[in-house]
Amino acid sequence: MTESIALPAEPHHATRGGLMRWITTTNHKDIGTLYLIFSLIMFFIGGAMAMVIRAELYQPGLQFVTPAFYNQMVTLHGLIMVFGAVMPAFVGLANWMIPLMIGAPDMALPRLNNWSFWILPFAFTLLLLTLFLPGGAPEGGWTLYVPYSLELGYSFPFMIFAIHLMGISSVLGGINIIVTILNMRAPGMTLMKMPLFVWAWLITAYLLVAVMPVLAGGVTMQLLDHYFGTHFFSVAGGGSPVLWEHVFWFFGHPEVYIMILPAFGIISEIVPTFSRKPLFGRTSMIYALASIAFLSFIVWGHHMFTSGMPVSADLFFMFSTMLIAVPTGVKIFNWVATMWRGAITFETPMLFAVAFIILFTIGGFSGVMLALVPADFQYHNSYFVVAHFHYVLVTGAVFAIMAAVYYWLPKWTGHMYNEFWGKMHFWLSVISVNVLYFPMHFLGLAGMPRRVPDYAVQFTDLNMVSSIGGFVFGASQLIFVAIIFATVYGGRRAEARAWEGAHGLEWTVPSPAPYHTFATPPEVVG
């Protein structure tokens, strides 16, 4: 070529300043940051609601709130933590890390990316607005079971529409992630060479696109039943309230895997780094992810064993659910085998990762107990279920998110966090979280039902223990925020490869990662 080519000026920083930068940004790092900050705020709003719940349960009887308000707290806590905290945190991590890990200049659809994020604050405004309506917020639980849900007053349509908005945001985000992974990989980054975090997200995004529309369809039917006189969920007209449970859990079970597969990906990145060994059984890890995703579509009935299904359906869902333990076991085995004879060091990300492996496994075990139909007849709707899903979601998903934040914070900010305070945060969290949730197993087995503000006196001791654990856990998270702030604004400079044992493209770019990375794709070899 003879003519000199004037490349379009690539700004190395944001094109606008102030608020407009964040509103109009198409940069995956900006949007990742927005998601992560949003999720952190939601963690604290949802967390404050959990504190109300634990305060009320500290003693039997009604102390602080009315039963109706208690139910509102339980409902909003669930919806906010699932859709506002855990999911956006993972999407934020995906935004930040996937382009860096596959050597792409950005997400495939940057404008759509902006939109996926900017729907969320509006969705949660709509949901939280209901607190100020006459009659208050929704009370039917995050599962929106009919007929409770259909008996809601003013809050009902806002809750439904908020869920529609969250669904739109998730589907658009999911499409963007899939397309980025399929189409934006650097030359040589074959599918089987992709980091496991990317693999996990490819499958998660597929689940998102597959099941969020089903939830949207379901809540639309509720809307029609409530206001337009249809009979989807009413037996009088030939419908059935159990239909809602099927629709919800067809979405809901893949949804719980949407909240854990990216965590699996994160752990599969962190454990090899701090064990200074390649991941054991990489290929089997990928197949395990894929089979978990497949199985997650055919197990939803395990949430409905007591709702009145034919025995044959009970049996089918019992066995399919227990099958999931196989690929899950493969993953846990592989993480442990990766650590086996590794030169392990226990920096904060690794501590959280090891805690994840142990505590998530406890949650998996209680899951298998719940999967047994005759046993579940006892456990269902008790605190045992609450213990189960908090082990998989808090010490599972949330611990993985925290591990990821400590692991990649140097890459994002260019600073190392303070290791002492990181460990403080870890130890306080890991102890208090067990004080908080472990007693719930016994409460459940002893017969304490979930979603009640009051309880029989014999449950008092364990509830007090649990509440104390809850307050300490809640307070410990302030350390987390303080560490994040401190690391953003200062701290020891991080090198490009912040962790000695880390591999992968994200560690080849400087820390903090420049505003634009991989404008020319890297060559991936080996």
Place this chain on the structure above:
Amino acid sequence: MNVSADSYYLPHESRWSILGSIGLFSFMLGAGIWLDGYNLVGPLVMGAGVLCIISTKFGWFGTVIRESLAGRYNLQVDRTFRWGMIFFIFSEVMFFGAFFGTLFYERLFVVPWLGGATNMFFTHALLYPHYRALWPTNGPAHAGGEFSRMPTWGIPALNTLILLSSAVTVTWAHWALKAGHRRKVVAGLVATIALGTTFLAMQAHEYYLAYTHFNLTLHSGIYGATFFILTGFHGLHVTIGVIMLTVILIRVLRGHFTPERHFAFEAVSWYWHFVDIVWLGLFIFVYWL
């Protein structure tokens, strides 16, 4: 030569998305206010939302079209659009899947159970002994009163024929586009739009008949509910399809497409085929069986 065409095009800012979010928010806020019984404020807020959403569509797609005409999109961007559209349609398939699943579950399980099938004998005998599990049904309470379903071989069959022909015409237009025959492309698109519009008019007439002659309404138990949700959302999708086809027609007339590069055209035709296939499911499971 446009130099930026060698690398993946990354826009530096997104102006329209925030308006889109405000539009969605205001539409839904307004809808909520309206459903909560405020018949004036609600629709006003909703209307404002709709305006924002429409402007967003114009602004956003306008920008994309301008960038596409300026040659900013290389083949990799084209692949992005293709994958994006495929997974978007997949999400729509799942959306309809929820309603088809509802139909099958109600019809194959719930209604027989209400009629006393399997171990529901006593429930049936004690609670609603007179209920017979026949399809279509409006349930033990005869919700919405006696009704009958639309005769299969009337409007529904005709509508099937119309939509299937429109699939042919849109494919014909696509072949013509690839062969570079502008006039035939225009003819094919006009025919497709005309068929789509006819379909919608017939559907509207069918709804009118359903309400006035067959007493088939939203209140007609589970049959009415599944009938209207499936045909209603399908009709909405046909409407969107017709609007998109019209945009494509305008773009063809303005010479936006070449025989090699015309992804927007293909995307809309994929969408149209998807709507078509959903209709086949509707015809078989809602109208016929």
